[in-house]
Amino acid sequence: MQPITRVLLTSSWSFVRLEELAPAFRLPWCTSMTSSLLFAPIRRLLRWRFATALLLALVSPLAPADGDSAHPPSGDTRRQTPADKPGLQGKSVLILSGTQYGTPVTDLTVAGAVASLRSKGIGGAQIYVEHLDLARNRNPRWRAELADVLRGKLGKSDVGIVIVLHQLALDFLAQEGHDLVPPGTPVLTNFVTTPDVAWRATPHPVLNITERADIDGTIRLGLELFPRTRRLFVVTGADEAQPLFHAQVAQAVAAMPGKPEIETAAALSYEEMLQRVSALPPDTLVLLGIYFNDRTGRRLLPAEVATAVAKRANAPVVGLYDLHIWKGLTGGSVVVPEEVGRRTGEIGFDILSGARRLDASAAEAGMPAQPMVDWAQLERWGGDPAKLPAGTVFLNRPRTLWDEYRNAAIAGSAAILVLTALVAALAVQNARRKRAEHKLRDTTIRLEATLDALPDLMFRIDRDGRIEEFRSSATDQLYASPSAFMGKTFREVVPEPAARVLDEALEDAARSGSSRGATYAIDIGAEQRWFEVSMSAMAGADDRPAHFILLLRDITERKRAEQTLDDYRQGLEAMVGERTAQLNEATRRAEAANVAKSAFLANMSHEIRTPLNAIVGMSHLIRLAGLPPAQTERLDKLKAAATHLLEILNAILDLSKIDAGKFTLEEIPLRVESIIANTLSMLDDRARAKSLRLTSEVDRMPRSLVGDPTRLQQALLNYANNAIKFTDAGSVTVRARLVEQHAEDVLVRFEVEDTGIGIDDAAIGNLFSAFQQADSATTRRSGGTGLGLAITKKLAELMKGNAGVTSTPGAGSVFWFMARLRKAQEPVTTDGGAKAPAAAAILKARHAGMRLLVVEDNDINREVAQALLEEVGFVVDLAEDGAEAVAKVASHPYRLVLMDMQMPRMDGLEASQEIRRTRTTQNLPIIAMTANAFSEDRARCLAAGMDDFVSKPVDPEALYAVLLGWLDKVPETAAAN
Numbered sequence: 001m002q003p004i005t006r007v008l009l010t011s012s013w014s015f016v017r018l019e020e021l022a023p024a025f026r027l028p029w030c031t032s033m034t035s036s037l038l039f040a041p042i043r044r045l046l047r048w049r050f051a052t053a054l055l056l057a058l059v060s061p062l063a064p065a066d067g068d069s070a071h072p073p074s075g076d077t078r079r080q081t082p083a084d085k086p087g088l089q090g091k092s093v094l095i096l097s098g099t100q101y102g103t104p105v106t107d108l109t110v111a112g113a114v115a116s117l118r119s120k121g122i123g124g125a126q127i128y129v130e131h132l133d134l135a136r137n138r139n140p141r142w143r144a145e146l147a148d149v150l151r152g153k154l155g156k157s158d159v160g161i162v163i164v165l166h167q168l169a170l171d172f173l174a175q176e177g178h179d180l181v182p183p184g185t186p187v188l189t190n191f192v193t194t195p196d197v198a199w200r201a202t203p204h205p206v207l208n209i210t211e212r213a214d215i216d217g218t219i220r221l222g223l224e225l226f227p228r229t230r231r232l233f234v235v236t237g238a239d240e241a242q243p244l245f246h247a248q249v250a251q252a253v254a255a256m257p258g259k260p261e262i263e264t265a266a267a268l269s270y271e272e273m274l275q276r277v278s279a280l281p282p283d284t285l286v287l288l289g290i291y292f293n294d295r296t297g298r299r300l301l302p303a304e305v306a307t308a309v310a311k312r313a314n315a316p317v318v319g320l321y322d323l324h325i326w327k328g329l330t331g332g333s334v335v336v337p338e339e340v341g342r343r344t345g346e347i348g349f350d351i352l353s354g355a356r357r358l359d360a361s362a363a364e365a366g367m368p369a370q371p372m373v374d375w376a377q378l379e380r381w382g383g384d385p386a387k388l389p390a391g392t393v394f395l396n397r398p399r400t401l402w403d404e405y406r407n408a409a410i411a412g413s414a415a416i417l418v419l420t421a422l423v424a425a426l427a428v429q430n431a432r433r434k435r436a437e438h439k440l441r442d443t444t445i446r447l448e449a450t451l452d453a454l455p456d457l458m459f460r461i462d463r464d465g466r467i468e469e470f471r472s473s474a475t476d477q478l479y480a481s482p483s484a485f486m487g488k489t490f491r492e493v494v495p496e497p498a499a500r501v502l503d504e505a506l507e508d509a510a511r512s513g514s515s516r517g518a519t520y521a522i523d524i525g526a527e528q529r530w531f532e533v534s535m536s537a538m539a540g541a542d543d544r545p546a547h548f549i550l551l552l553r554d555i556t557e558r559k560r561a562e563q564t565l566d567d568y569r570q571g572l573e574a575m576v577g578e579r580t581a582q583l584n585e586a587t588r589r590a591e592a593a594n595v596a597k598s599a600f601l602a603n604m605s606h607e608i609r610t611p612l613n614a615i616v617g618m619s620h621l622i623r624l625a626g627l628p629p630a631q632t633e634r635l636d637k638l639k640a641a642a643t644h645l646l647e648i649l650n651a652i653l654d655l656s657k658i659d660a661g662k663f664t665l666e667e668i669p670l671r672v673e674s675i676i677a678n679t680l681s682m683l684d685d686r687a688r689a690k691s692l693r694l695t696s697e698v699d700r701m702p703r704s705l706v707g708d709p710t711r712l713q714q715a716l717l718n719y720a721n722n723a724i725k726f727t728d729a730g731s732v733t734v735r736a737r738l739v740e741q742h743a744e745d746v747l748v749r750f751e752v753e754d755t756g757i758g759i760d761d762a763a764i765g766n767l768f769s770a771f772q773q774a775d776s777a778t779t780r781r782s783g784g785t786g787l788g789l790a791i792t793k794k795l796a797e798l799m800k801g802n803a804g805v806t807s808t809p810g811a812g813s814v815f816w817f818m819a820r821l822r823k824a825q826e827p828v829t830t831d832g833g834a835k836a837p838a839a840a841a842i843l844k845a846r847h848a849g850m851r852l853l854v855v856e857d858n859d860i861n862r863e864v865a866q867a868l869l870e871e872v873g874f875v876v877d878l879a880e881d882g883a884e885a886v887a888k889v890a891s892h893p894y895r896l897v898l899m900d901m902q903m904p905r906m907d908g909l910e911a912s913q914e915i916r917r918t919r920t921t922q923n924l925p926i927i928a929m930t931a932n933a934f935s936e937d938r939a940r941c942l943a944a945g946m947d948d949f950v951s952k953p954v955d956p957e958a959l960y961a962v963l964l965g966w967l968d969k970v971p972e973t974a975a976a977n
Contacts, residue, residue: 091160091352092126093117094181096173098166100133104303104323105337106165109190112341113163120349128154134168135292136299147176154180161185161348167192174199186351186358188344193241205358209344213320214369216252217333221371222285222318223256225383229285234264235273235309236289242266245289260285270294278312286317288324303327316381322372325395330381331373340367457552465489465506468547477554479524498522501533509535509548519555530559616953665798669824670709672701672736672748679716679734686724693731699738702746704824711795712819716750718788719815723754730755730812745823747801751816758809767805768793792817839960840872847967848873850895855885855911857903865898865929868956882911889915894924896966899946901930901937909944916945925966929954
């Protein structure tokens with residue numbers, strides 16, 4: 001019934017193979033005349049070639065209609081191969097048997113395991129079966145050589161799991177074969193007594209598939225069948241495993257009612273055992289165990305022993321393995337070796353594919369025993385089948401009437417089912433036809449309603465362009481009445497321009513199948529109307545267009561809207577042009593104002609820095625001359641005021657350059673730890689003066705970072721100076737935190753936390769605006785321009801970060817900014833440069849007596865520069881403008897020139913160019929010393945041939961460091977030449 005049922009219930013199929021149907025009709029056709037007459041037509045039907053077509057005709061009406069499949073496709077149903085399963089590619093299975101080839105139980109177990117693995121898709125080339133024959137070869141040297149042979153054989157195999165049959169094979173794997181497979185390879189065992197063995201190396205996880213003989217169940221089954229039993233004769237060999245077997249038999253018998261007497265054949269030879277079996281009294285039950293050798297050492301196969309015992313026994317014999325029942329034993333609760341092997345193969349495949357995990361804690365997986373009885377032996381010894389448990393398998397059972405005519409009954413039922421299916425198919429076809437007619441009627445009604453709802457004019461036209469049919473409810477859009485144009489061409493009905501557009505659309509549809517988008521205008525009554533043309537072809541029997549469907553849509557309102565929109569667009573374009581001209585004029589004025597602003601700032605910077613340079617320089621010279629303490633203190637205040645004025649000037653210039661988009665950041669190696677340390681060293685004296693704790697917290701930073709260390713330090717100083725200024729007691733902490741790290745860059749968060757007065761929430765919003773502070777009272781008490789925070793925020797934004805603050809009034813504030821720093825491709829080192837005091841001392845030691853030229857138009861600045869240079873031992877010549885400098889350079893071998901930029905007659909840029917035109921002065925260092933502090937000024941100096949740049953007011957220590965660098969870099973002979 002199963003193949004027939006499969007054919008009848010399949011929802012979608014294309015053909016039936018006779019091989020699939022034939023098993024259902026393999027009947028004893030000639031058992032009687034009646035069966036031959038009844039089923040001969042069916043036999044011929046199966047043999048005829050048109051059988052397939054007939055069955056299709058009968059069954060196909062049951063299949064769902066297209067699109068109504070009862071079982072929609074569920075995706076790719078291809079059988080998955082090992083290559084498709086993760087973890088199985090290239091994995092092999094090793095099966096080790098401790099016995100020789102030809103032992104039936106072992107061979108059946110191996111066959112079951114191999115069949116199971118093959119059914120899962122593991123190829124035969126991936127399965128290694130090794131019969132080690134260890135029972136007959138126990139010599140250690142031979143076992144070692146066997147292990148060497150297996151290593152050579154398995155050397156290139158990736159063994160993923162090992163299946164071990166018998167205790168001897170497991171012992172061999174644990175000792176001589178400990179390195180046959182990789183460490184940790186799972187091991188599955190069958191027919192072993194002790195899976196917990198001693199391993200020479202790292203133990204493998206072992207799962208024991210327990211197929212232990214059901215001694216208790218077998219004895220119980222025998223006693224149930226033969227209740228008159230008074231003696232149990234146990235037939236086993238004389239090997240070391242038999243004492244345990246006898247103990248299990250004694251334990252099982254002790255727990256049973258009646259407790260038959262136990263007699264064993266362990267002390268008998270094989271021939272003596274057979275003689276004893278043949279002479280047993282009728283109230284005896286024989287239990288056959290595993291018999292490999294007798295007490296004399298004679299080797300035997302258990303299956304052969306079972307055959308001999310079955311023939312010679314004078315009483316019923318029960319056994320523990322299905323193979324022995326096949327040899328003529330009465331029955332037993334048996335182990336089925338092939339099922340054991342199959343289950344072992346399934347578990348092994350699950351472990352290989354990752355569906356099951358096996359580790360060192362794995363224990364056992366049991367296999368249930370199968371009750372099995374030979375019917376002939378049961379009748380021979382007078383056993384009662386009713387006492388057998390459910391699920392018992394019978395061997396050699398005689399066929400019943402149902403067994404005899406089962407296939408014939410199935411075939412008759414199949415014929416009835418086919419006829420029933422034919423009737424059902426006709427009914428289904430009739431129901432489908434009625435549904436199709438109903439669906440067609442509904443479709444027609446919907447189509448009619450859709451056509452009536454269309455606002456278009458619809459025509460059907462033949463291939464010659466004649467109007468065959470018209471349909472529309474908008475008759476007010478017609479140029480003429482239907483009776484006037486039916487059967488006529490366009491040129492016979494509408495004016496020439498419209499007819500030409502329609503004819504072109506017809507030709508286009510005849511050529512390509514459709515035509516869309518053409519428009520034409522036509523006067524209907526006193527109004528001009530616009531129509532859009534859509535036409536498609538309807539193919540005829542010869543694949544040529546037989547008819548055309550024409551749709552004309554009234555687009556008059558759309559055309560009017562397009563015209564209105566075009567008029568509005570033209571007006572808008574004129575307005576945009578006017579506004580663009582106004583914007584260009586405003587932009588021009590703004591750019592001019594920006595240029596004027598930059599020029600003003602540059603000039604202001606120059607004019608302020610020039611006297612400021614004199615103040616700073618003179619204060620330095622006065623300090624060198626030596627002063628009383630009171631005057632030294634006043635001189636310190638004078639220098640602090642000059643420094644403060646310089647900071648204000650630099651802040652204004654920085655803010656101006658940032659706003660103008662001309663501010664550029666340096667890209668040089670830096671270390672965040674050094675920046676934090678420098679900041680603390682600069683603020684240490686101020687913090688000590690107010691008894692504040694100044695601390696730092698720095699995350700571990702990458703070494704190879706690149707950025708602008710000067711601007712980072714400037715931003716930290718802006719925060720830290722404010723923190724010290726507004727903190728009367730407590731501490732100030734400077735932090736650097738690594739927020740993000742990528743392959744190309746890092747994001748660092750810098751923080752300054754204080755325990756000062758704090759800031760109200762209402763004042764925080766304006767803190768980072770230029771010329772803004774928390775409140776006017778703070779400004780009056782602590783001073784300041786309000787530029788530091790604004791510059792810090794803009795610097796952070798230039799570094800692709802941001803800035804902000806969190807504060808609690810009375811408790812303190814945390815000012816922070818973030819900067820993204822690039823990682824260098826190569827490891828970099830940072831060089832802080834020589835300390836300035838050391839530079840002055842080195843200049844005196846190395847370069848005293850060198851002749852330098854100072855070019856400066858301001859008398860005081862010339863005096864300051866001369867004094868600073870003579871202080872470290874230089875011989876100084878002076879020039880008041882560029883022309884005088886060119887003349888002096890031409891007549892004296894100077895070691896270095898300090899050049900101002902803005903001077904009368906000839907400025908410093910032109911003078912430098914003149915000096916560089918002379919070949920003998922190509923290596924003469926020219927250092928710009930100017931009050932022009934913009935980066936553009938530095939670029940102009942370098943372009944004119946200058947080598948370095950020192951801005952005014954000149955810091956003597958910075959000047960000495962620059963001079964030392966250039967005098968050490970350019971040898972005296974090179975400068976002179």
